[in-house]
Amino acid sequence: MPRLVHGSYRIRYELDGPANAPAYVLVNGLTQYSELWSAYREALLARGFRIATFDLLGQGESDKPALFISQEDQVTALHLLIGELGDGPIFLSGISFGGLIALRYAIEHGERISGLVPMSCFAELSPQLLLLGNALRTGLILGGTSYLQDLLLPMNLSDQWLKPLLDKLDSVKRQGWLVNDLYALQNLMESFLEFKPLTPRLSTIAVPTMILNGEFDFLTPRAMHETLRVEIPDSSLVIIPKAYHAFTLEKSALTADLLARFADDVLAGRWHGNRAVWIAPEEPGGELAPFPAGYDHLRAIPVRAAPP
Amino acid sequence: MSRFLGPLDSEGRIPSHQQTRIAAFLISAHGALARQYAIALPMRIEAAWQSELNAQFYRESEIVSLLQRSTSWVPDMALPYMAASWETAWLPKPVEGIIDQPSALPIDLATRAHAIHAGIRPAALLPVDANANDPFVLALRRIEFESGRLLQAQIPLLKSDSLVPFRDAVSTALERRHAEVRKLWADALEGVGIIVRQER
Numbered sequence: 039m040p041r042l043v044h045g046s047y048r049i050r051y052e053l054d055g056p057a058n059a060p061a062y063v064l065v066n067g068l069t070q071y072s073e074l075w076s077a078y079r080e081a082l083l084a085r086g087f088r089i090a091t092f093d094l095l096g097q098g099e100s101d102k103p104a105l106f107i108s109q110e111d112q113v114t115a116l117h118l119l120i121g122e123l124g125d126g127p128i129f130l131s132g133i134s135f136g137g138l139i140a141l142r143y144a145i146e147h148g149e150r151i152s153g154l155v156p157m158s159c160f161a162e163l164s165p166q167l168l169l170l171g172n173a174l175r176t177g178l179i180l181g182g183t184s185y186l187q188d189l190l191l192p193m194n195l196s197d198q199w200l201k202p203l204l205d206k207l208d209s210v211k212r213q214g215w216l217v218n219d220l221y222a223l224q225n226l227m228e229s230f231l232e233f234k235p236l237t238p239r240l241s242t243i244a245v246p247t248m249i250l251n252g253e254f255d256f257l258t259p260r261a262m263h264e265t266l267r268v269e270i271p272d273s274s275l276v277i278i279p280k281a282y283h284a285f286t287l288e289k290s291a292l293t294a295d296l297l298a299r300f301a302d303d304v305l306a307g308r309w310h311g312n313r314a315v316w317i318a319p320e321e322p323g324g325e326l327a328p329f330p331a332g333y334d335h336l337r338a339i340p341v342r343a344a345p346p
Numbered sequence: 347m348s349r350f351l352g353p354l355d356s357e358g359r360i361p362s363h364q365q366t367r368i369a370a371f372l373i374s375a376h377g378a379l380a381r382q383y384a385i386a387l388p389m390r391i392e393a394a395w396q397s398e399l400n401a402q403f404y405r406e407s408e409i410v411s412l413l414q415r416s417t418s419w420v421p422d423m424a425l426p427y428m429a430a431s432w433e434t435a436w437l438p439k440p441v442e443g444i445i446d447q448p449s450a451l452p453i454d455l456a457t458r459a460h461a462i463h464a465g466i467r468p469a470a471l472l473p474v475d476a477n478a479n480d481p482f483v484l485a486l487r488r489i490e491f492e493s494g495r496l497l498q499a500q501i502p503l504l505k506s507d508s509l510v511p512f513r514d515a516v517s518t519a520l521e522r523r524h525a526e527v528r529k530l531w532a533d534a535l536e537g538v539g540i541i542v543r544q545e546r
Contacts, residue, residue: 046521104460104520105504106513182494212474220494221464224501 042118047101049115053122054079055088060301061123063090065116065132065140068226069187071098071217074287081294092119102222109229112139113146120150129301131155133286141236144243153304154243155297157250158283160262162235170257175227183220187211193257194284240269246309247273248300252281260336272311278318295322347541350473358477362418364538365482368468369417370425371432371534372489373410375462378436380406382455398499405496409489416481424537435530443515453516460500461523463493466531471540
């Protein structure tokens with residue numbers, strides 16, 4: 039497995055697909071590891087893309103700094119990976135914590151990418167997210183990685199996904215438990231202790247941006263994605279029906295299809311973000327529908343939008 | 347070589363020679379911490395950190411006691427040599443870049459404890475079909491779980507504001523300790539057919 043070198047740390051990455059193809063770089067969320075993108079690897083390779091994934095510092099098979107893991111170091115690791123991809127078009131996507139790293143990258147190195155897809159993402163810590171993050175960190179400290187997984191699974195995945203797995207959740211959790219070390223996860227969570235909101239810098243993101251948000255995501259709810267939509271000029275918000283925070287695990291075929299279509303639209307010059315709000319289809323290949331005019335997309339019940 | 351302990355016997359128990367090697371290593375590591383906490387433990391508890399020191403001492407002692415009782419011991423000819431190298435590794439060492447002697451000793455102890463509690467994951471060696479009710483299996487799970495909690499005493503000290511001027515020195519010392527402990531652990535396991543993931 040190839041490694042990138044950042045100072046004394048090594049970052050494990052995987053790269054597949056033809057060197058001259060447009061590339062997708064996918065960034066993991068907390069507790070994740072590169073193999074979780076395998077469905078995306080297959081789907082996007084079949085659509086003619088090159089795929090790059092990596093384990094964040096502190097996760098999977100990348101090195102785990104013992105005491106501090108700064109988000110700047112994660113951005114540097116991502117920059118090193120993107121440096122491996124040559125001069126062709128590069129699309130960057132990340133989920134949750136990985137989405138935040140992708141946002142930071144787009145702010146600092148936007149010229150290197152052709153498109154951005156933040157998923158289940160946030161630019162600042164709302165009081166709810168701050169307190170949830172603190173509670174998850176306490177859960178990790180008191181109950182270990184396994185307990186953190188116990189909290190994240192029902193928060194982030196649907197009943198439909200969980201129900202057939204209820205009897206084998208230990209095996210679902212096992213690989214994540216094996217490759218993640220408590221101290222490293224704690225270091226990643228504590229990288230937020232010095233977190234400064236990205237909101238004031240979002241408007242500098244000039245690349246086409248498709249923001250994906252699960253309909254039922256309550257860890258990073260609609261309002262957090264709305265900040266991205268309002269601040270990033272060439273963006274659209276796409277709501278994934280019946281999806282929770284970890285929809286990349288649950289709806290990989292649909293999400294991979296949306297990623298491919300976004301990149302195709304950008305490359306063909308068809309993309310116009312217009313800060314529009316869309317509803318994704320329930321199945322891959324279906325049509326996106328505009329959010330009903332006149333209704334407030336920030337509400338869970340049909341409420342007329344306030345006049346602009 | 348395997349990433350997991352075994353082959354298990356018909357009752358899902360870990361082979362005795364693997365139990366012996368792992369228990370000997372963990373007793374050496376946690377026993378050394380218990381001894382060093384005992385030396386550092388003051389006669390009277392007068393500050394919050396002294397309460398933590400007291401708790402750490404007893405938890406380390408409990409780990410040693412638990413392993414002594416739960417392990418199926420067999421003779422291991424390599425142990426005398428290995429144990430000598432382990433015990434040497436646990437000896438206090440100066441922390442490069444910290445010339446303030448009163449700070450250096452607690453930092454050295456904290457880096458060693460952090461490396462042992464964070465870097466050694468005995469439960470991650472258990473295969474999925476290990477007998478959950480076997481005392482040794484239970485002991486490894488308990489030690490890994492408790493290590494995650496014990497670690498919470500080292501993290502605030504090593505990340506504390508008072509050590510900000512020495513952050514690089516502390517980080518370097520800690521990374522060195524982690525590498526040292528990981529290597530000792532990997533070497534100990536290699537002799538009983540186990541290969542563990544080693545960053546770096």
